[in-house]
Amino acid sequence: MRIQAILHAAFEPLGIIEEWAEERQHDVTITRSYDGEPLPNSASFDFLILMGGPQSSLELKKYPYLREEIALIKQALNENKLVLGVCLGAQLIGDALGAKPERSPEKEVGVFPIELTSHARDDALLKDFPEQFDVMHWHNDMPGLPSSAQVLARSRGCPRQIVRFSPRAYGFQCHFEVTASVAQGLIDRCPSDLSPSRYVQSADQILQSSFDSFNHKMKTILDRLSGQSAP
Numbered sequence: 684m685r686i687q688a689i690l691h692a693a694f695e696p697l698g699i700i701e702e703w704a705e706e707r708q709h710d711v712t713i714t715r716s717y718d719g720e721p722l723p724n725s726a727s728f729d730f731l732i733l734m735g736g737p738q739s740s741l742e743l744k745k746y747p748y749l750r751e752e753i754a755l756i757k758q759a760l761n762e763n764k765l766v767l768g769v770c771l772g773a774q775l776i777g778d779a780l781g782a783k784p785e786r787s788p789e790k791e792v793g794v795f796p797i798e799l800t801s802h803a804r805d806d807a808l809l810k811d812f813p814e815q816f817d818v819m820h821w822h823n824d825m826p827g828l829p830s831s832a833q834v835l836a837r838s839r840g841c842p843r844q845i846v847r848f849s850p851r852a853y854g855f856q857c858h859f860e861v862t863a864s865v866a867q868g869l870i871d872r873c874p875s876d877l878s879p880s881r882y883v884q885s886a887d888q889i890l891q892s893s894f895d896s897f898n899h900k901m902k903t904i905l906d907r908l909s910g911q912s913a914p
Contacts, residue, residue: 691736
């Protein structure tokens with residue numbers, strides 16, 4: 684499978700997604716749009732993955748290249764490509780479908796539980812997952828919700844943690860992909876994000892978390908998503 688990943692910051696890499704792709708022998712191309720690298724043509728990939736970053740899709744004038752990404756997402760969705768967005772990437776998918784991102788009720792930074800909704804019970808990716816489990820968070824915003832989308836998971840701080848935009852397009856506000864080393868990079872590069880608040884953990888609390896548990900779930904999700912055949 685040809686995977687196209689778009690990164691928005693050097694300190695928000697693919698994490699466990701890269702390890703999964705190597706294990707499954709998928710071809711991965713990485714585009715760093717924040718560094719001025721041109722976006723690909725949709726004919727060059729089967730699976731589009733959009734990662735997180737410090738940018739906000741509420742500020743498209745400040746980050747004009749995000750408009751180009753939204754256009755690429757629209758094209759990929761119209762061509763029934765697989766699309767996965769993480770954090771900022773999830774917000775961009777919602778934007779491509781006409782639903783503007785919103786501020787999350789709470790800022791979340793750290794490892795906190797999410798709870799699956801009733802819509803997740805029959806979802807092809809999540810149907811046998813526990814009703815509640817821990818995962819990494821690092822955000823202020825959340826994706827907009829098109830009328831056709833379904834919320835599959837929420838947290839106490841954010842009502843839109845996992846969104847199914849279509850059977851082949853998902854958005855994750857939370858971070859299943861973050862490994863311990865990626866978390867250390869986020870802590871080093873974004874220390875101001877750790878200012879104490881209701882759903883913000885300290886660096887020590889974050890680094891003491893069990894990353895393997897939600898990293899394993901990420902691999903399961905990717906196996907299931909990439910195994911879906913186009914109708």
